[in-house]
Amino acid sequence: MVSVAQEMERQGFEVPLLIGGATTSRQHTAVKIAPQFRGVTVHVADASRAVNVVSSLLDPVGRAKLDAKNRAEQERLRELHSGKKAKALLPLAEARARRPVVGFDEAIVAAPSLFGRHQLELSLEELREYIDWQFFFAPWELKGKVPQIFEHPKIGAAARALYDEGNRLLDEVVQKGTLRARAVTASWPANSDGDDILVWTDATRSAERARFPMLRQQQSKDERSPCRSLADYLAPKDSGLVDWLGGFAVTAGLGAEELAADYQADGDDYRAILVKALADRLAEAGAELLHERARQAWGHEARELSNQERIAEKYRGIRPAFGYPACPDHSEKTTLFRLLDAEAIGMALTESFAMTPAASVSGLYLHHPDARYFNVGSIDRDQVEDYAARKRVPLAEVERWLRSSLAYEAGLVAAEGAARSNAGSIRGTRPETR
Helix, strand or coil: CHHHHHHHHHCCCCCCEEECCCCCCHHHHHHHHHHHCCCCEEECCCHHHHHHHHHHHHCHHHHHHHHHHHHHHHHHHHHHHHHCCCCCCCCHHHHHHCCCCCCCCCCCCCCCCCCEEEEEEECHHHHHCCCCHHHHHHHHCCCCCCCHHHHCCCCHHHHHHHHHHHHHHHHHHHHHCCCEEEEEEEEEEEEEECCEEEEECCCCCCCEEEEEECCCCCCCCCCCCCCCCHHHHCCEHHHCCCEEEEEEEEEEEECHHHHHHHHHHCCCHHHHHHHHHHHHHHHHHHHHHHHHHHHHHHCCCCCCCCHHHHHCCCCCCECCCCCECCECCHHHHHHHHHHHCHHHHCCEECCCCCEECCCEEEEEEECCCCCCCCCCCCECHHHHHHHHHHHCCCHHHHHHHCHHHECCCCCHHHHHHHHHHHHHHHHCCCCCCC
């Protein structure tokens, strides 16, 4: 987003820039994005609120008022941000010395009963039992867990109506086959090698197949708090133990865009949004189902869990996804997709590493009993340089993809140049100009 703002400034754009989405915030927009573009830069929480903002921007008087108020608010947010005491980051060497103490033995690293690559079609009826309906309500700004939300005095009736409509639509797509879900899973012999996760070609560990470089926390609450990396939860390469890593990719978006487009063509935007929201929930349900099967293959699931227990993660192991707090680098999806051959089930990555179809989920399985989710948080230049060297890519490229995690201001000229170079190489031409 910062790169887009810089490019708009370079090319002299005057069109307003609206920033929104689940991973954005007013403060990030004010501190990181707005200073790069002299035009109007507004944070809009979600698409439904964009209507009023755009209406104001289209009116000359309204635009001036909104712009003045917005700039004053952003300046206030920048002042608040600058007044915060920055947390000191540990040098990378010290952070590595404070890695958590994680034990390994033959029982912990035991091979799964089913390993290798497996491609499968998923039954939407089976996925229904794994849906977390809480997030189905998000596009309509209805917040609450099922079934408690149905008793809410203000939004209960609307939530119940939406839930019933979603289930009717699910019945319909199951009957007509207009939505399909596919998945691919795999498990590989693996070890940690420093802060890298090393994937072997086979259990003899004689040849390296792939690496996932991981990041490590450099912030610490106190002297006793560990600095975590996902690599900590794989047995070290020099331990003599063969550990195992899992991976998965699942999509429930096959047919979703076409079905939504049909509804839009009929003027039914409500059901078009409903289709996409349902496909998203089915994809997440697929990830939950596949993880359960993986735990069963590893022998970690002694009994069948209820859906509430699954949602509350009352099980051993984690499934971190690239782009999320413990591994924020989206570009590592390329290695995962190559290992899984995810294209064989109709999935692909865009030039910014978003998955297509949109209703898709992918990630890793870490099965150590101590494995947990965490936020890498801010990282310093020493780790970014080390990470770039391990990935064997230019520093500017790493800074571009990890910009929101950087504890320092990356070289804007270098980052902008890398962005334009990358865009040109992807399209096979020079970047577009105004």
